[in-house]
Amino acid sequence: MRVFVSAGDISGDNHAARLVRELRSLVPKLEVYGIGGDRLKEEGAQIYFHLDDLSVVGIGEVFGRLPAILRAKRGTRRILKTVPPDVVLLVDYPGFNLPLAKTAHVMGLKVVYYIPPQIWAWGRYRVRYIKRWVDKIITILPFERDFYRGHGIDTVFVGHPLLDAIDKKREEDRFIALLPGSRMSEIKNMLSLLLSISKVFPDEEFIIPIASRRHRDFVTSLVERINPKVAVNVGSTYEILSRSKLAVTASGTATLECAIIGVPLIIVYKVSLLTWIFARAVVDIPHIGLVNLVAGERIVPEFIQGEAIEEKIVPVVRRLLEGEGEKMKEKLDGVRKMLGGKGASRRAAEIVAELIR
Template sequence: MKYFIVAGEKSGDMHAGNLCLELLKSQPDAEMIGWGGEKMEGAGVKILKNYRELAFMGFWEVIKNLPAILGFFKLAKKQIKDFNPDMVILVDYAGFNLKLAKWAKKEGFNVVYYIAPKAWAWRASRAETIKKYVDLLLVIFPFEKAFFEKCGINTRFVGNPLFDEIAKFEANKNFKEDNGLTDKPIVALLPGSRKQEIENMLGLMSSLTKEYADIQWVVAGISNFETGFYTVHGGDFKVVLDQTYDLLSVADAAVVTSGTATLETALFKVPQVVVYKTSNFSYQIAKRLVQIKYISLVNLVAEKEVVRELIQEEYSLENTKNELEKLLFDNKFRDNQLIEYNGIIETLGTSKASANAALEILKL
């Protein structure tokens, strides 16, 4: 079998890498090439384009970079045609991958979509696109299965792949010592994984670190960027690169940019406040399109407010301080959030998502 896999983001690369490892267990001679990063490459995939070149977010950012995006799309089509795979596997990254699915299906390729576009959140018309051009949709949240099946889409719930990644994780017992941390409370700052996102979020996070002398602040950075990229705003914090899980394993609380990291933080049972801010242009458009009450995965899975979400203008120094103080010093408030986390974990289940996804692909 020949597989062409496209993952356009860091989390997608991680999940695609685990999926490819599982596929190779049953098909050790399978050929795999595609777009992704280090995790996919480590799983044996030949990487033709690194996801770091694809990290456009927000409506204005996409518009500004439209010529480059169209060029990427043209390149992907050529590479898929040249490789002539038995199956095209698209992982998350909906804005790009849905267009690629439409083209690939019209060209006669089998198309699998892993980690569904959030059609239930906005642009429900995307469900119609999936129905027409995707042979199999593999979803990672229980509520997604009901939504997409109602739309007539061939859908399987495989479990959440974050469980796979966390199950493999072995904490560095010397993490605190290695990073000069003491027994004082530790607050993890997770500003995101894309350049524009980090720039939007980190300024206020840096200001926050100047407010409390008895707290150790640690930014979860990624090696895509130099440490100086994180420290440009000043502030009193340490930066650790590519050690987010180690940081969450010792953190007492966290300030987390909305995204996959909110669910990861919950699975590590770290109390958190979720924050998000984008350009006013992108926010005004999104506000008119979004059809859901919450933006964090934690609240979406729970179907109620478990963690406070500070979005756009609500993401202020005063509001963030108020929420953080409750997480650190109000035992009842803190314990209630941790109890709710247990319910979320139970809802998601602990099944091996990557293995289940590979099995469904092999059946197809």
């Protein structure tokens, strides 16, 4: 039995790895291969194209990675023809994975999309392509189930896999965690601002957890230049968050990690000018942070692009440290409950296993 997996960023690699681990317990002698990162490698997947060469944020960042992306597209087509899988499992990463869904569908392969494109935010016209090319959607966000089912697509909500991955609650109020994002382009756009904010609070203990060792040298060099008092930790973000009183983070999965652990947070996000112009033209959602989208209201402050400046963020950091963070925790607990129960990766694996057999 074979599964081809395509996960093009660190978050997707983590989610895919948990699913593959569960899938192996259901399907003996399973062969897993495709596109991913270190976590999928650890679960025994053969990685033909590493996500570090492919992961981008926005239009401007695509051009620098275009040769690698095109090589991966051509290579993936060859692999699917040469070693056809029983299921093609796509994980997030829509810019690459939606065209791949078409390729796999045309080849007559079963296509499962785990963590589907956020087309409810922009580009809703793409739903017709998903309906045509994808056999089943497995979603981890509760509101996506109704959206995709409303368009006639076979969709299952399994809960959020972070509930399985994170078994920690806040243990102490020690750190202020700075999370500039998992991609190098995000780190370059965000880290200088976060470090500047840290200098305003010399009595606080700041720490930057980094998921990939490949980013350590860049992060460390910038820290040494702007604020050497900030610690850098390569390893578990969850461990750091469980010991944090506050997080200043990029939008994305990290906002849900904070909600699950119960860490008050501020969302800060900056992209290239070209990406921002494009986003302003096409994105139609009231909030950028996943935690706010799941909540259905802005429970966490967001500072995006031009608003992401030290003068606006510092007063909010101060207010949260002085007591407002306690009020936020109650609303974060509500978000945690909306994400479903534990066992999401197992439920997703059972769905994929049924399609393989």
